[in-house]
Amino acid sequence: MGLLQLLKSQFLCQLIICYVFLASGLIVNLLQLCTSPLWLINKQLARRLNVRLAYCISSQMVAALEWWSGTECTLYTDPKSYSLYGNENAIVVLNHMFEIDFLCGWTFCERFGVLGSSKVLAKKELAYVPIIGWMWYFLEIVFCKRKWEEDRTTVAQSLQRLQDYPENFWFLLYCEGTRFTPKKHQISMQVAESKGLPKLKYHLLPRTKGFWVTVQNLRGTAAAVYDSTLNFRNNEVPTLLGILNGKKYHADLYVRRIPLELIPEDEAECAAWLHKLYQEKDSFQEHYTETGCFPGPIVSPARRPWSLINWLFWSCLLLYPLALLLIQLISSGSVLTIVVSAAICYAASAGVRWMIGQTEINRGSNYGNKEVPLNKN
Numbered sequence: 001m002g003l004l005q006l007l008k009s010q011f012l013c014q015l016i017i018c019y020v021f022l023a024s025g026l027i028v029n030l031l032q033l034c035t036s037p038l039w040l041i042n043k044q045l046a047r048r049l050n051v052r053l054a055y056c057i058s059s060q061m062v063a064a065l066e067w068w069s070g071t072e073c074t075l076y077t078d079p080k081s082y083s084l085y086g087n088e089n090a091i092v093v094l095n096h097m098f099e100i101d102f103l104c105g106w107t108f109c110e111r112f113g114v115l116g117s118s119k120v121l122a123k124k125e126l127a128y129v130p131i132i133g134w135m136w137y138f139l140e141i142v143f144c145k146r147k148w149e150e151d152r153t154t155v156a157q158s159l160q161r162l163q164d165y166p167e168n169f170w171f172l173l174y175c176e177g178t179r180f181t182p183k184k185h186q187i188s189m190q191v192a193e194s195k196g197l198p199k200l201k202y203h204l205l206p207r208t209k210g211f212w213v214t215v216q217n218l219r220g221t222a223a224a225v226y227d228s229t230l231n232f233r234n235n236e237v238p239t240l241l242g243i244l245n246g247k248k249y250h251a252d253l254y255v256r257r258i259p260l261e262l263i264p265e266d267e268a269e270c271a272a273w274l275h276k277l278y279q280e281k282d283s284f285q286e287h288y289t290e291t292g293c294f295p296g297p298i299v300s301p302a303r304r305p306w307s308l309i310n311w312l313f314w315s316c317l318l319l320y321p322l323a324l325l326l327i328q329l330i331s332s333g334s335v336l337t338i339v340v341s342a343a344i345c346y347a348a349s350a351g352v353r354w355m356i357g358q359t360e361i362n363r364g365s366n367y368g369n370k371e372v373p374l375n376k377n
């Protein structure tokens with residue numbers, strides 16, 4: 001292990017990264033709250049401000065991936081589509097198998113200049129995660145309860161609000177609805193069988209309603225669907241804790257641009273289209289497993305310095321007062337003050353650990369885990 005790698009694996013370094021993230025995140029959340037009155041006066045300006053404020057938070061996680069862990073992200077795509085990425089609104093359909101797939105998605109958003117405005121159809125539980133969830137509230141992220149009866153109107157309404165969004169955005173949709181586990185896979189394949197659909201090896205059966213409602217409500221707003229399939233080299237199982245430890249991974253992303261006009265308007269036809277798309281995605285994963293690459297030319301965008309610059313800015317701003325505070329604390333000699341400060345540090349690190357836990361598959365939800373009564377055709 002090299003010296004730099006040893007440094008990266010030190011708990012103190014990780015503590016500093018988490019402290020900067022936590023302190024700057026709460027400051028940004030507060031600034032976002034301060035933009036509330038502006039929404040009534042100049043909504044578009046409030047949105048633009050929030051895009052930049054959100055960038056301050058999400059780009060720190062991107063910096064951890066790109067600059068701290070040195071993880072490489074390779075893009076396989078058609079060079080003709082490449083020039084459109086970042087210059088139009090798009091719906092991104094991504095497989096949901098890895099704990100850091102959202103972070104790899106964010107990395108590509110950063111490289112194409114849409115990180116601050118990127119959106120997702122997220123489960124409601126994530127709205128309550130401090131910093132990220134609160135930041136999302138001001139970014140007009142679309143939340144769902146994964147109960148169609150309740151979601152059908154709320155999701156459509158939230159999507160309609162994006163029709164006059166002033167910045168280009170990518171709207172991420174994990175059509176599988178939950179992360180891949182062997183049990184969820186087995187149950188969803190029973191559903192596939194009951195519907196007479198071919199079995200998938202690497203994906204759960206996609207839920208089609210969210211996709212249909214998104215396409216219908218973003219017609220005229222988004223230009224295309226970016227069908228994206230992600231995998232990691234050498235059968236790696238990447239984690240956020242691994243990233244914080246400075247572990248380097250290598251992600252490969254295969255993206256196909258599909259103009260929105262090619263997607264059927266009728267709900268049943270749109271569902272069938274999505275099922276076919278997932279069968280194709282499954283074949284790309286099979287190709288990856290067999291050959292170690294995706295079928296397509298590599299056109300990788302380089303990482304940009306902005307996420308690192310943002311992180312250095314917040315570090316300079318927040319580490320100096322922390323150092324002063326520590327010196328004062330030690331020189332005060334008060335046992336009570338030291339014990340209270342240690343308790344605050346402990347509570348903060350437990351909070352961060354809980355947030356990291358939100359990304360862990362073995363702490364995931366039970367959605368898709370319940371056997372459903374099947375009507376065999």
Ligand SMILES: CC/C=C\C/C=C\C/C=C\C/C=C\C/C=C\C/C=C\CCC(=O)SCCNC(=O)CCNC(=O)[C@H](O)C(C)(C)COP(=O)(O)OP(=O)(O)OC[C@H]1O[C@@H](n2cnc3c(N)ncnc32)[C@H](O)[C@@H]1OP(=O)(O)O
Nearest residue numbers: 102105118120122123146147148172177188205207209210
């Ligand atoms: C150039 C570079 C390109 C790309 C870069 C990549 C990405 C970057 C882009 C953007 C980044 C932005 C942000 C990223 C940051 C963070 C993201 C973080 C995480 C958030 C992710 C989540 O929270 S995922 C969970 C929430 N989302 C979803 O669930 C979406 C999918 N779900 C749906 O669409 C659902 O339909 C629903 C949620 C709208 C409604 O849920 P409900 O449960 O009510 O579903 P259904 O009505 O669909 O279910 C009933 C039907 O499903 C059948 N069924 C039953 N059991 C199963 C089963 N186990 N598997 C499959 N199907 C099942 C059942 O038979 C019913 O069938 P019908 O025929 O009646 O439909």
Ligand SMILES: CCCCCCCCCCCCCCCCCC(=O)OC[C@@H](O)COP(=O)(O)O
Nearest residue numbers: 021060061064102132178179355356364365367
């Ligand atoms: C600079 C770096 C500092 C890092 C330290 C702080 C880390 C804080 C991390 C907060 C992350 C919170 C946002 C998480 C997004 C999680 C995405 C995700 O994968 O959600 C799962 C859902 O899709 C499906 O849920 P399940 O049904 O599988 O259950």
